[in-house]
Amino acid sequence: MALALAGCEEGAGGLTTLFGGGGEKATETAQAGQQSVKLIERDVEAPEVFQVTEEGLWDGRPSLGGVWVAHPDVKSPERVIIRKPSDGKFVIGALFRRERANPGPRLQVSSDAAAALGMLAGQPAELNVTALRREEVAEEQAEAAPDANMDSAAPDGVEQTTLAPAAVDAEASAEAETEQAAASPAAPKPQASSLNKPFIQIGIFSVEDNARRTAERMRSAGMIPTVKKQSASGKPFWRVIVGPAATSKERRALLEAIRKEGFGDAYAVTN
The missing domain is CATH 3.30.70.1070 (Sporulation related repeat)
Structure with a gap:
């Protein structure tokens, strides 16, 4: 199962145009439109990394760290999807190793995770926890190519007007400011980290x-x-x-x- 992620601040995009054959085929491709390829990150379930289906418990105390669960069999922290099969609710969270073995269910649930899943304090509920892995997939999108036969005439039904001198001056001033801004050196980008997990x-x-x-x-x-x-x-x-x-x-x-x-x-x- 793949879960598509629509991140506001994350995402990668690129433009790739493929031409095949001779010039005639390339012309046909340009007229039909260009293909843009957008890379989308999505989460894919990885049960081979970690998966359990057993009772989880929130002890009723508030906890820090947001949405998470803890289990004694965890080897390293993971991103997981936590499901409650009884009503279909689920939430994305973190998975940690549970160090202390207390009486009751082995799966410990944070207060935020319990709230998202509708769990009550002190009442165990069956949960399914599955590790997630990110992968990038390409999504092709057609972009309309400009029509070579288009001219600068206004389409039928559209009235053409002449800009007043003041408007022309304002437009020229705006263009000059744009050119000046483009000529200014770009601010230096922060140095990239050499760490795999910075x-x-x-x-x-x-x-x-x-x-x-x-x-x-x-x-x-x-x-x-x-x-x-x-x-x-x-x-x-x-x-x-x-x-x-x-x-x-x-x-x-x-x-x-x-x-x-x-x-x-x-x-x-x-x-």
């Missing part, structure tokens, strides 16, 4: 206000957070990350600072 993920939230409050808390602590909105099957969620760190030393310092703020389950991610 960001620290603080949590995944099903409520935007909770994500924004967490980001503001990180900002008050001197860090630069980013809130990323994504969705799965039409249901939105928000990730809070900090970074990128340029070096391993900087990443360790970031992680230590985040954990001092109470987010002990934060971990390094690619983006």
Whole structure:
């Protein structure tokens, strides 16, 4: 099963035009339109990485870190889809290793995850937790090519008017400002990190206000957070990350600072 992600702040796009054969075929291609290829990130379920179907429990206490579950069989943090088969509710969240074995269900549920799934405090519910992996797929879109036979005449029924001198002057001034802006050197881009996982993920939230409050808390602590909105099957969620760190030393310092703020389950991610 593939879950398409429509991220506000994420995404990659490119334009690829394919020409085949001789000049005549290329002309036909140009007249028919160009093909643009847009790369879309989506989540694909990876049960081979992690999957369990068993009872989960929220103990009723508020928890930090947004939407997450914890299980003793986890080897490393993962992004997961958490389903409640009894009513079809689901949410995207994080999966962590549960260190302490307490009586009752092995699957521990955070307060935000319980709220998203409609779970009551102290009442176990059967949950299915499956790891997710991201992949990029190409989505082709046709772009209309300009008609070579079009001229500059106004179409029928459209009245042509002459701009007043003041309007012409304003337009010329705007063009001059545009040219000046184009001639100005672009601001230097931040240096890319050499780390495979330069960001620290603080949590995944099903409520935007909770994500924004967490980001503001990180900002008050001197860090630069980013809130990323994504969705799965039409249901939105928000990730809070900090970074990128340029070096391993900087990443360790970031992680230590985040954990001092109470987010002990934060971990390094690619983006």
